[in-house]
Amino acid sequence: MARIDKGVFRQWRDGERMTAEEYAKDREILSTAINDFQGEVDVLKTTISAVALDALSTEMSEARGAQNSLSNRLQGVDEQLSEVNTQVEGNVQDLNVLKKNAINIFEFESLKVAITGGYDFAPVIQKSVDEAMKSSKDVMVPVGEYMLGSTLIIGTHENQKPVRIIGLGSAGSFLREKPVIFTRPDNTTHTLLKALGHGFNIENICFYGKNTSGNLMEVDRGFELRVRNCRFFKANGHGLLARALSNARIQDTHFDLCGTESHAALRLSGNSSYEYSSNSVHINNIHLERNRGVDLDLAFGNAIDDYAEFILIDGMHIEGTIDNTDVLNYKTTPHIKIGNVRGVEINNSYIYGGKGTLLHYEKQRNSGSSVMSGVSVKNTYFLGHLTSHAVDSATPDRLIDLIAGDGFTMLGCQLDTALVEHIRVGASFGPDVYVQFNHHKSRSGSTSSFVNDQRTGNRNGLDFPNTTFYNNVWALKGSNAKIRINTNGAIQFYTGGEAIDFADATLWSYNGKKVRYQTAPPTSGTYAVGDKVWNTNPTSGGKAGWICVAAGTPGTWKGFGTIDA
Incomplete structure (x- = not known):
C-alpha cells in the first residue's frame, strides 16, 4: 500500500502562510500518493474478485452436485411414488371390489342398543349377516370390541346359504394389535355364535368369554366350514363345538384358557338331528394352551352320534401349563381324548403337559360290524411335564393310554418323561398295535418302561428298541445281539x-x-x-x-x- 514517509510534509503553525512553490510541492506528493493508493486499491479489488469468484465457483459446483444428487433422489422418490400409486390404485380397486361384494356392519350402526358398559352390537351384526346371505356378500367387521347381548344366528333350517364374516383386524389376536373381538356383556352366559348349514366361513375374529359359563361358538351341519386365524379365549365351556362337519377346515386358530372338566376346548362329533358323524375334517396349525379340561375331544362318548372319521391333524401344538394364568393346578384330564373314530391321523405335532395322560384312546361303541376304527400318529413329540428339567408330582404316569380300539399306529415319534410307562396297551385293546421306529428318552421314573402291554390274546406290531413282535411272533433284531428271556412259565x-x-x-x-x-x-x-x-x-x-x-x-x-x- 502507498505510504507518505514521516517528515516529508512540513509542520505548519497556525496563521503561517505557505509559498506557491511549497504548495505545488506538497500537492505533487499528495497526488503521487493518491495515485499509488488507487493502484493498490485496483489490485486489491482484482484479488478480492478472483478469490470471491473461486469461492463462488466452488459453491456453484457443489450446488450443481447437490442439485444432481437431489435430482436423482427426487427421481427415485418419483419412481417410488409411482409404485405406491400403482399399489394404491390396485388396493383401491380391490377395496372397491370388496365393498361391492361385502357389507360393512357400520351400514347398520343405527341398530346398536345402549347397555351397561357400552352398546349391544348383536342387532347390527345380525342384520349385516341376514342381508349378506340374501345378496351373496361377505360381512366386514372393522377393528374393535363388540359386545353381543344375544347369540348370532348364522343359517336356519329354511336358509342355509353360505356366508363369510371377516374381521379387519390382526388375525384374531387378543394382544391389543388391532383385534376384532366378539364378547359377552358382563354376567351373561349365552353362546356368542351358532352356525347351521353349508359354507360358513369366519376369519380374524377373537371370541372372548370373560371366564363365564357357556360355549363360545357352535357349528352344526358344517359342510365346507372354514375357521381361519381365530382365537377362542377364556370360556368356561367349549371354545368351539363342531358337529356333523364335512369337508371342513379349521386352521391357524388358537384355543386359550377354555374348557372345563367336562367340556373340551375343541370338540368334534356328529349330531343325530343331522348327520351322525363328522367326516373329512382337516385341522391344521392349531394351538391349544392352558385349557382347563381336555384340549381336543374327537367323538368321545357312547351316544349314537359320538362318531368321527377321516380326520387329519397336522402341526398341532398343545401345552398344558399353569404359567401366568388363572389355572391353579395341573389338570388330571387327558389332553387328547379319542373315542369312536376311524382314519384319524395326527402328524408333525407337539404335545406337552401333565398330570393327565397326553393321549387317551378308548372306543366306547361299535360303529358297524364292517367298520374298523384306527388312529395313526407320526413325527410327533410327546413330553410329560418337567419342573427344572426333572420329574415331579405333575409328571404324568403315562403319555399314551390305549384302552379300547381296533388299531393304533405310531411311527417316528419321540416320547419323553413318564413315571410308569410311555405307552400302556390295555387288556381289551385289539391286536393291531404298531409302534415302530420311535425314540424314547430314559428321563423317567425309576420304575418306568417304554410299553406296558396288558393283552393276553393275539398281538401284532409292537416294536421295542432291540426286538419286534408281529403276528404273535417275537423276534430279535441285530445279528450280534444276545437274547435274555425272563418268564415264570414254559418257553x-x-x-x-x-x-x-x-x-x-x-x-x-x-x-x-x-x-x-x-x-x-x-x-x-x-x-x-x-x-x-x-x-x-x-x-x-x-x-x-x-x-x-x-x-x-x-x-x-x-x-x-x-x-x-
Whole structure:
C-alpha cells in the first residue's frame, strides 16, 4: 500500500502562510500518493474478485452436485411414488371390489342398543349377516370390541346359504394389535355364535368369554366350514363345538384358557338331528394352551352320534401349563381324548403337559360290524411335564393310554418323561398295535418302561428298541445281539413248523420228545419211549446218557454211548 514517509510534509503553525512553490510541492506528493493508493486499491479489488469468484465457483459446483444428487433422489422418490400409486390404485380397486361384494356392519350402526358398559352390537351384526346371505356378500367387521347381548344366528333350517364374516383386524389376536373381538356383556352366559348349514366361513375374529359359563361358538351341519386365524379365549365351556362337519377346515386358530372338566376346548362329533358323524375334517396349525379340561375331544362318548372319521391333524401344538394364568393346578384330564373314530391321523405335532395322560384312546361303541376304527400318529413329540428339567408330582404316569380300539399306529415319534410307562396297551385293546421306529428318552421314573402291554390274546406290531413282535411272533433284531428271556412259565420256540419247549433249566423237548440233563436216569416222573437223559457227569468207560425204552413212571431206561476208556 502507498505510504507518505514521516517528515516529508512540513509542520505548519497556525496563521503561517505557505509559498506557491511549497504548495505545488506538497500537492505533487499528495497526488503521487493518491495515485499509488488507487493502484493498490485496483489490485486489491482484482484479488478480492478472483478469490470471491473461486469461492463462488466452488459453491456453484457443489450446488450443481447437490442439485444432481437431489435430482436423482427426487427421481427415485418419483419412481417410488409411482409404485405406491400403482399399489394404491390396485388396493383401491380391490377395496372397491370388496365393498361391492361385502357389507360393512357400520351400514347398520343405527341398530346398536345402549347397555351397561357400552352398546349391544348383536342387532347390527345380525342384520349385516341376514342381508349378506340374501345378496351373496361377505360381512366386514372393522377393528374393535363388540359386545353381543344375544347369540348370532348364522343359517336356519329354511336358509342355509353360505356366508363369510371377516374381521379387519390382526388375525384374531387378543394382544391389543388391532383385534376384532366378539364378547359377552358382563354376567351373561349365552353362546356368542351358532352356525347351521353349508359354507360358513369366519376369519380374524377373537371370541372372548370373560371366564363365564357357556360355549363360545357352535357349528352344526358344517359342510365346507372354514375357521381361519381365530382365537377362542377364556370360556368356561367349549371354545368351539363342531358337529356333523364335512369337508371342513379349521386352521391357524388358537384355543386359550377354555374348557372345563367336562367340556373340551375343541370338540368334534356328529349330531343325530343331522348327520351322525363328522367326516373329512382337516385341522391344521392349531394351538391349544392352558385349557382347563381336555384340549381336543374327537367323538368321545357312547351316544349314537359320538362318531368321527377321516380326520387329519397336522402341526398341532398343545401345552398344558399353569404359567401366568388363572389355572391353579395341573389338570388330571387327558389332553387328547379319542373315542369312536376311524382314519384319524395326527402328524408333525407337539404335545406337552401333565398330570393327565397326553393321549387317551378308548372306543366306547361299535360303529358297524364292517367298520374298523384306527388312529395313526407320526413325527410327533410327546413330553410329560418337567419342573427344572426333572420329574415331579405333575409328571404324568403315562403319555399314551390305549384302552379300547381296533388299531393304533405310531411311527417316528419321540416320547419323553413318564413315571410308569410311555405307552400302556390295555387288556381289551385289539391286536393291531404298531409302534415302530420311535425314540424314547430314559428321563423317567425309576420304575418306568417304554410299553406296558396288558393283552393276553393275539398281538401284532409292537416294536421295542432291540426286538419286534408281529403276528404273535417275537423276534430279535441285530445279528450280534444276545437274547435274555425272563418268564415264570414254559418257553417254546418253533423251527421248521416243529416246537422246542423249555420247561425248566434241565428239561427241554423237541417234537414231543423230552431231553434232560442230569447225572443218572430218572427215578420219578412220567416218560415216553424215546425220551433221553444226557449224562452231566461222564467218566471213561461210562455211558453218554440213557434212553427210555418202555413208557411209564419213571419208565424203563437203558444206557447208550459207551465212552472210551
